[in-house]
Amino acid sequence: MGIGEKSAFVTEGTHPVCRELCLELAKRGYSVGFVYSSEDGDALELESRIKSLGEGSVRRRIREFSEEELSAAVVETAEAFGGIDALFFFMPESPEVSGGMLLDLDGGDWDSAMDRGAKGFFLVCKFALPYLICREGSRIVAIDPSGSCSQESGMLEGVSKIALHAALEHISRELSNYGISVEYRVISGESSARGIV
Numbered sequence: 001m002g003i004g005e006k007s008a009f010v011t012e013g014t015h016p017v018c019r020e021l022c023l024e025l026a027k028r029g030y031s032v033g034f035v036y037s038s039e040d041g042d043a044l045e046l047e048s049r050i051k052s053l054g055e056g057s058v059r060r061r062i063r064e065f066s067e068e069e070l071s072a073a074v075v076e077t078a079e080a081f082g083g084i085d086a087l088f089f090f091m092p093e094s095p096e097v098s099g100g101m102l103l104d105l106d107g108g109d110w111d112s113a114m115d116r117g118a119k120g121f122f123l124v125c126k127f128a129l130p131y132l133i134c135r136e137g138s139r140i141v142a143i144d145p146s147g148s149c150s151q152e153s154g155m156l157e158g159v160s161k162i163a164l165h166a167a168l169e170h171i172s173r174e175l176s177n178y179g180i181s182v183e184y185r186v187i188s189g190e191s192s193a194r195g196i197v
Contacts, residue, residue, distance in 0.1 A: 005029050005030075006029060006030045006031070006085040006086070007030060007031040007032070007033065007056075007077065007078075007081035007082070007083060007084055007085055007086075008025045008030045008031075008032050008033070008084070008085060008086040008087070008088060009032075009033045009034070009073075009074060009077045009078075009084050009086070009087050009088070009124075009128060010022055010025070010032060010033070010034040010035075010088045010090070011034070011035050011088070011089050011090050011120070011124060012035070012036065012037075012090040012092055013032075013034025013035060013036045013043065013046060013059065014034075014036040014038045014042040014043050014046060015090060015092065017090065017143070017145060017187060017193065018034070018088070018090050018143075019042075019046055020193040021088060021143075021193040021196055021197065022034055022046060022050060023046075023049060023050065023053070023193075024193040024194055024196075024197050025086075025197055026049075026050040026053040026054075026055040026057075027053055028197060029055065030055060030085070030086070031055045031056035031057065031058075031080070031081045032050050032055065032056070032057050032058075033057070033058035033059070033060075033073070033074075033076065033077025033078075033080065033081070033084075034046070034057075034058075034059055034060075035059075035060050035061070035062045035069075035070070035073045036059065036060075036061055036062070037061065037062055037063065040061065043059045043061065044059075046059070047059045056080060056081060058076055058077050058080045058081075060072070060073040060076060064115060065115040065116050065119070065120040065123070066115070067123055070120070070123050070124055070127055071123075071127045074124065074127040074128050074131070075127070078128075078131040083131045083132075083135055084128050084131040084132055084135070084138075085132070085135050085137065085138050085139075086138065086139050086140075086141070087124060087125065087128045087132065087139070087140045087141070088141045088143060088196070089120070089121050089124055089125075089140070089141070089142050089143065090143045090145070091116070091117055091120075091121070091142060091143065091144050091145070091160070091161075091164055092116060092145070105155065105156065109156060110156065113156040113157075113159070113160045114160065114163065116160075117160030117161070117163060117164050118160065118163035118164045118166070118167045119163075121142060121164055121167050121168070121171075122167055122171070125140060125171055125175075128140070129175070129178075129180075132175075132178070132180050133178050133180070136179075138179070138180045138181075139180060139181040139182070139183065140171070140175070140180060140181070140182045140183070141182075141183045141184075141185055141196060142164065142168055142182075142183070142184050142185070143185050143187060143196060144161070144164075144184065144185065144186045144187070145187055145188070146186075146188065165184075168182060168184055
């Protein structure tokens with residue numbers, strides 16, 4: 001297994017956008033660690049493709065965006081590659097329940113949306129920070145696949161995006177003291193991973 005000059009950690013690695021991102025990172029000389037919640041077949045194929053480009057790859061299936069799972073995945077990636085230079089957090093659209101109206105939702109729906117949204121972003125940043133500090137040009141990129149929340153968005157998606165924006169603003173201010181850039185990227189339609197890297 002080759003190890004690139006730089007390393008990246010990507011959430012939702014088997015999502016089509018993130019899959020393209022992982023491959024683009026590998027083409028640019030990054031070793032790539034990624035987490036996924038889909039079936040193992042897609043992840044194994046992605047890992048094989050990254051390695052075929054001559055770079056290292058670490059994959060970890062997670063069932064929830066829990067502190068334990070995210071911490072273990074970040075640490076495994078950092079230890080395999082000697083640190084982390086870039087963190088890419090993909091915010092998937094929140095699953096809506098019957099349109100996402102207030103009366104259709106329960107606490108579990110809310111918790112799941114927050115875990116994969118602002119709370120997940122906070123946790124991944126927290127666990128990656130010790131490995132990003134003192135790495136020249138280190139960065140965190142929050143990737144939003146659907147842009148701003150409109151009035152047509154469901155409640156979970158709208159609240160998740162507002163919370164993510166607030167977290168981004170605060171984390172960006174704090175991490176600028178460490179020389180870590182924090183970016184927010186909206187992708188839609190034909191957007192390419194090349195523009196994210």
